[in-house]
Amino acid sequence: MATNNAVVEKSDLAQLATDVLSKALQAGASDAEVVISEGDEFSTLVRLGQVETLKESGSRALGLHVYFGQRSATTSTSDFSAEGVERLVHGAVELARVTSEDPYSGLPDASEFGSAPGDQGLYFDDVYSLPVEERIAMARRAEEAALSVDTRMQNSDGANFDVATGLKVLANSRGFVGEYRRSYCGFSVAPIAQDGNGMQRDWWYTNARTLKNLESPEEVGREAARRTLRRLGARRVPTQRATVVFSPEIARSIMGNVLAAADGDAIYRSASFFNGMLEKEVAGSNITIIDDGTLILPGGVGGFGTTPFDGEGLPTRRKAIVERGVLKNYLLNTYTARKLNMHSTGNASRGLAGAAGIGAGNFYLEPGTLTPEQLIGEVQSGLYVTETMGFGVNLVTGDYSQGASGLWIENGELAYPVEEITIAGNLKEMYRNISGIANDLVFRSAGACPTIRVEGMMIAGA
Amino acid sequence: MTAPTAHGDNFQTPDHKRYFYEKLGVTDRLIERCLGEALAAGGDYADLYFEAVTSTSIGVDESLVKTASQGVSVGCGVRVFSGERTGYAYTDDLSPERLLRAAHTAALIANGPNKQSVAGFQETKTPSLYPVTGASVDAETAAKLELVMRADRTARAFDSRIIQVRATYADELRRILVVGSDGVYASDTQPLARLNVFVIAKEGDNVARGTSGGGGRLTLENFQSGEKTPERFAREAARQAVLQLGAVAAPAGEMEVVLGPGWPGVLLHEAVGHGLEADFNRKKTSAFAGLIGQKVASSKVTVVDNGRMENRRGSLNVDDEGNATQETVLIENGILKGYLSDKLSARLMGIASTGSGRRESYRHIPMPRMTNTYMLSGEDAPEDIIRSVKRGLYAVNFGGGQVDITNGKFVFSASEAYLIEDGKVTAPVKGATLVGNGPEALKYVSMVGNDLALDEGIGTCGKDGQSVPVGVGMPTIKLDKMTVGGTGQ
Numbered sequence: 001m002a003t004n005n006a007v008v009e010k011s012d013l014a015q016l017a018t019d020v021l022s023k024a025l026q027a028g029a030s031d032a033e034v035v036i037s038e039g040d041e042f043s044t045l046v047r048l049g050q051v052e053t054l055k056e057s058g059s060r061a062l063g064l065h066v067y068f069g070q071r072s073a074t075t076s077t078s079d080f081s082a083e084g085v086e087r088l089v090h091g092a093v094e095l096a097r098v099t100s101e102d103p104y105s106g107l108p109d110a111s112e113f114g115s116a117p118g119d120q121g122l123y124f125d126d127v128y129s130l131p132v133e134e135r136i137a138m139a140r141r142a143e144e145a146a147l148s149v150d151t152r153m154q155n156s157d158g159a160n161f162d163v164a165t166g167l168k169v170l171a172n173s174r175g176f177v178g179e180y181r182r183s184y185c186g187f188s189v190a191p192i193a194q195d196g197n198g199m200q201r202d203w204w205y206t207n208a209r210t211l212k213n214l215e216s217p218e219e220v221g222r223e224a225a226r227r228t229l230r231r232l233g234a235r236r237v238p239t240q241r242a243t244v245v246f247s248p249e250i251a252r253s254i255m256g257n258v259l260a261a262a263d264g265d266a267i268y269r270s271a272s273f274f275n276g277m278l279e280k281e282v283a284g285s286n287i288t289i290i291d292d293g294t295l296i297l298p299g300g301v302g303g304f305g306t307t308p309f310d311g312e313g314l315p316t317r318r319k320a321i322v323e324r325g326v327l328k329n330y331l332l333n334t335y336t337a338r339k340l341n342m343h344s345t346g347n348a349s350r351g352l353a354g355a356a357g358i359g360a361g362n363f364y365l366e367p368g369t370l371t372p373e374q375l376i377g378e379v380q381s382g383l384y385v386t387e388t389m390g391f392g393v394n395l396v397t398g399d400y401s402q403g404a405s406g407l408w409i410e411n412g413e414l415a416y417p418v419e420e421i422t423i424a425g426n427l428k429e430m431y432r433n434i435s436g437i438a439n440d441l442v443f444r445s446a447g448a449c450p451t452i453r454v455e456g457m458m459i460a461g462a
Numbered sequence: 463m464t465a466p467t468a469h470g471d472n473f474q475t476p477d478h479k480r481y482f483y484e485k486l487g488v489t490d491r492l493i494e495r496c497l498g499e500a501l502a503a504g505g506d507y508a509d510l511y512f513e514a515v516t517s518t519s520i521g522v523d524e525s526l527v528k529t530a531s532q533g534v535s536v537g538c539g540v541r542v543f544s545g546e547r548t549g550y551a552y553t554d555d556l557s558p559e560r561l562l563r564a565a566h567t568a569a570l571i572a573n574g575p576n577k578q579s580v581a582g583f584q585e586t587k588t589p590s591l592y593p594v595t596g597a598s599v600d601a602e603t604a605a606k607l608e609l610v611m612r613a614d615r616t617a618r619a620f621d622s623r624i625i626q627v628r629a630t631y632a633d634e635l636r637r638i639l640v641v642g643s644d645g646v647y648a649s650d651t652q653p654l655a656r657l658n659v660f661v662i663a664k665e666g667d668n669v670a671r672g673t674s675g676g677g678g679r680l681t682l683e684n685f686q687s688g689e690k691t692p693e694r695f696a697r698e699a700a701r702q703a704v705l706q707l708g709a710v711a712a713p714a715g716e717m718e719v720v721l722g723p724g725w726p727g728v729l730l731h732e733a734v735g736h737g738l739e740a741d742f743n744r745k746k747t748s749a750f751a752g753l754i755g756q757k758v759a760s761s762k763v764t765v766v767d768n769g770r771m772e773n774r775r776g777s778l779n780v781d782d783e784g785n786a787t788q789e790t791v792l793i794e795n796g797i798l799k800g801y802l803s804d805k806l807s808a809r810l811m812g813i814a815s816t817g818s819g820r821r822e823s824y825r826h827i828p829m830p831r832m833t834n835t836y837m838l839s840g841e842d843a844p845e846d847i848i849r850s851v852k853r854g855l856y857a858v859n860f861g862g863g864q865v866d867i868t869n870g871k872f873v874f875s876a877s878e879a880y881l882i883e884d885g886k887v888t889a890p891v892k893g894a895t896l897v898g899n900g901p902e903a904l905k906y907v908s909m910v911g912n913d914l915a916l917d918e919g920i921g922t923c924g925k926d927g928q929s930v931p932v933g934v935g936m937p938t939i940k941l942d943k944m945t946v947g948g949t950g951q
Contacts, residue, residue, distance in 0.1 A: 050547070052548065053547070054547070055551065055827065056551055059554045076532075077533065078535045079534060091532045094603070098530060099530050102526050102528055105528070155746060155747060157745070201866070201868035239714050269626045270664060271662050271669075271671065354531050389864040389865075389866070389871075391895075392893060392894065394671070396670060397670065401893060403871070403873030403897045420897055421897065422947025423947070424948055458714050458947075460716075460945050460947045460948065461715075
């Protein structure tokens with residue numbers, strides 16, 4: 001069912017991209033890059049069994065980056081008319097006049113262009129095959145399953161069913177033209193539980209590039225209910241230093257900070273606590289973190305962070321960011337690679353507006369051998385974190401302070417729910433103090449992590 | 463149907479709708495046909511939201527103008543109500559064919575014969591809270607460039623330990639035209655500008671960041687001189703970074719907390735504002751549901767949401783559903799007074815709309831949202847408030863906050879804070895997250911300063927994936943207890 005993303009004949013949009021490139025060059029640009037994105041979205045929200053919203057639409061937009069030697073500027077538009085394109089080109093040319101000569105700016109060398117080979121399994125045309133009524137029914141079933149688990153499941157924020165497909169085209173004046181299509185479908189449910197102590201909300205979801213890989217609505221609903229019910233009666237704990245076990249969702253965010261700290265843009269600015277740490281030890285020897293923009297999951301379905309080429313037309317690739325505790329790679333695009341006198345790692349990201357940024361593909365922490373229960377079982381007294389809140393992560397210093405909720409661990413067992421507390425430490429130390437990694441690695445989004453256990457974090461509470 | 467004209471008693475009122483008719487080909491007949499199509503399947507109500515946004519941005523980085531960008535986005539969203547159901551579709555192509563197709567798609571939320579007629583439009587009377595700038599963005603590029611260069615020079619001159627400076631000036635002009643089948647007809651032109659400075663300070667192995675910025679519904683001239691100059695924001699960012707070089711670990715645990723004036727008002731936004739948005743209360747999913755008339759704060763606390771302040775980032779002449787904005791009292795002397803409502807929640811809850819229906823763009827369904835949310839001044843002198851604290855935290859700048867509407871738990875993350883020891887402000891501490899419970903936290907407000915200030919105008923609020931510009935404000939206040947999430951004991 002997957003269609004090959006090695007497009008032989010150029011689509012209309014790829015043709016439009018090349019036309020815009022020619023116009024930019026005619027207007028005097030020495031180089032230019034065009035990105036076009038086109039997408040469709042469908043979403044529905046069902047709440048307490050009734051349809052609340054139905055949304056269905058499509059849109060497209062065009063972004064242009066022009067170079068005049070080493071000056072550059074970008075423009076974007078949703079107006080594809082001849083007049084709209086004219087304005088886009090004219091605007092970029094005018095803007096580029098005021099920017100500075102930047103010796104590091106410019107398109108990649110043509111020899112670096114390329115696409116990952118073969119079918120990456122990014123697009124499946126079955127995502128829209130389900131009639132709207134059946135999509136609504138799936139959301140309804142997920143919500144029903146959640147609310148029928150227990151009499152304390154009394155309310156709901158509803159259940160969503162979402163579908164999206166998109167086409168991305170990238171073309172530049174040094175000869176790169178590429179495009180790929182991606183599909184997405186998924187549903188989620190956010191039930192609310194209530195008892196004498198108050199209300200709690202949590203949620204669960206399933207998503208995939210093809211309908212075939214969605215979990216059953218009943219499974220998702222029951223899991224959402226389990227997550228919600230376990231929060232009822234949450235209390236605070238006293239301020240103390242303790243072991244903290246992070247659920248896969250929160251571990252993913254903590255390991256995501258490794259990728260952010262290894263971002264070449266932060267590195268060349270000295271704005272990262274990983275600055276100058278390449279080939280040095282930044283974590284315990286049990287830590288290996290991979291970034292893989294080419295990941296294909298079992299069944300031939302591409303990961304959510306998989307693309308054939310990056311935002312500048314370089315092939316995506318797999319590399320270790322941290323290998324057995326040693327920082328092995330920064331995440332680089334062409335600009336930051338030149339600044340650091342290195343080579344791009346194929347991690348350029350490209351939105352419609354602005355110059356290329358940096359983004360990870362699919363990243364993951366290599367799993368260990370213990371089950372999550374074993375990891376928790378070794379903790380006498382500590383915290384199992386299922387949610388963090390806030391903006392208390394400082395990538396310049398590594399300082400970490402977040403609101404948290406979860407369950408208290410007593411004698412190796414999850415004992416009672418806790419909330420309205422904070423956890424704090426410094427990421428530099430946290431990465432060295434990971435005393436256990438579980439075996440529960442599952443890809444539910446572009447990043448994935450198993451459960452991890454961190455020693456000696458500060459918990460502030462009552 | 464004919465489009466209503468602006469009220470004749472004020473010839474200065476700009477004709478915001480003209481742009482859509484003259485530049486984008488919108489006609490009265492087209493609006494009428496689209497609303498008719500949107501109601502063709504039996505919907506109770508339909509509206510069209512036309513939007514045209516032009517945005518520009520210019521940035522200096524390492525003393526080079528590395529980035530300059532410009533964007534244009536035009537589209538229309540069509541919404542249909544059928545009982546509690548909402549159908550929505552949008553198009554970025556304003557041709558009659560595409561608009562009618564979007565209307566047809568949205569219409570399918572209903573299932574029955576057409577029962578509504580569309581007639582009798584009345585233009586919403588709106589104030590003029592902000593300037594209407596021209597569209598000659600190109601001509602201003604040089605002047606914007608000068609602003610960011612001034613920021614760069616000032617930050618570098620502030621201290622030799624400042625090693626990196628980035629400054630960005632970004633603005634947009636958003637034009638909207640909203641027409642509802644209930645006769646609402648409104649248009650507006652909304653400028654929005656901001657200047658941001660980001661710096662890194664380094665001393666030996668010690669590195670720290672500092673950020674500052676300001677903005678509002680302003681134009682370029684407002685940044686060239688006066689209160690919002692690049693020099694002021696650059697010095698402020700540099701001062702914070704240098705200060706952080708010497709910061710000690712923040713304390714951990716429950717303690718007395720003094721919040722400075724202005725941006726710390728994000729506390730109100732998180733602790734009470736979101737919980738009072740009517741959609742959560744209609745669904746009874748908010749920790750504040752059913753608490754109207756109850757005491758939720760100390761009697762010294764009065765909190766309002768005010769969309770009608772001149773030039774403020776959160777202000778709007780008219781909301782995104784065509785209703786006039788207003789000042790809404792949320793908490794008065796500690797008693798919970800009201801909710802922030804949009805059209806749907808007002809209809810379904812049988813309450814008045816507070817003009818709080820906002821959306822990120824034509825691609826988004828409106829929701830009840832805040833505008834400028836702040837606490838009114840009290841009677842205490844800020845110095846007396848500090849003096850009253852034996853051991854606590856004095857937090858003056860925040861990075862942002864978040865709330866769980868259902869259990870009321872909120873956090874907000876301090877980016878500049880100090881210890882208070884024996885009534886005196888002492889050492890600067892590292893960033894720390896503060897955590898509390900919305901319906902409880904403000905009960906511990908024991909002192910309220912006489913120094914109400916609003917933030918500098920760079921706040922953005924996210925809800926259900928939609929971002930909108932907002933403002934917050936507060937006088938200096940003292941909370942007798944709050945949990946501070948540092949690493950120190």
